[in-house]
Amino acid sequence: MMQTNATPGAREARWSAALHAADRRVTRQRLAVLAAVEQSPHATADDAATAVRADLPHITVQSVYVILADLTDIGLLRRIETPHSPARYETRVGDNHHHAVCTGCGRIEDVDCAVGHAPCLTPEWSPGASRMTILIAEVLYQGLCDDCRTAAPSHP
Numbered sequence: 001m002m003q004t005n006a007t008p009g010a011r012e013a014r015w016s017a018a019l020h021a022a023d024r025r026v027t028r029q030r031l032a033v034l035a036a037v038e039q040s041p042h043a044t045a046d047d048a049a050t051a052v053r054a055d056l057p058h059i060t061v062q063s064v065y066v067i068l069a070d071l072t073d074i075g076l077l078r079r080i081e082t083p084h085s086p087a088r089y090e091t092r093v094g095d096n097h098h099h100a101v102c103t104g105c106g107r108i109e110d111v112d113c114a115v116g117h118a119p120c121l122t123p124e125w126s127p128g129a130s131r132m133t134i135l136i137a138e139v140l141y142q143g144l145c146d147d148c149r150t151a152a153p154s155h156p
Helices: 009-019 028-039 046-057 061-073 147-150
Strands: 079-081 089-091 099-102 108-111 138-145
Touching: 009 028, 028 046, 028 061, 046 061, 061 079
Parallel strands: 099 138
Antiparallel strands: 079 089, 099 108
């Protein structure tokens, strides 16, 4: 499910259909978590909880964590693991894109797949290895964003 600029009603209809297809109930809490993550791509669980609590003040942080895990399990969210950072979530799923992380400020940017189809990389198997069918290749680029590079000209 790609992130789009669809109207809130269209997004909710798409999410509702996907939740039903995964045998999940459509709840205000699940829709609020999806909306929070779509509004703030690469959000941490705490970021999502803060955003959700603006509309649903009685939801617990633990509930948000449970919903994030469930939505990730059914493929509506993608969990991103970056060094020195808590897990992050995004609604851009199913396209095998990658991420670039600025080692200066921590900003995360999406990077489209270099080949254009999943997986982007073909592994070289070690002799005697049990081969497997690769479905996804995750690449994490690390470097300095333009802002951080300009602020610290000693970096290449």
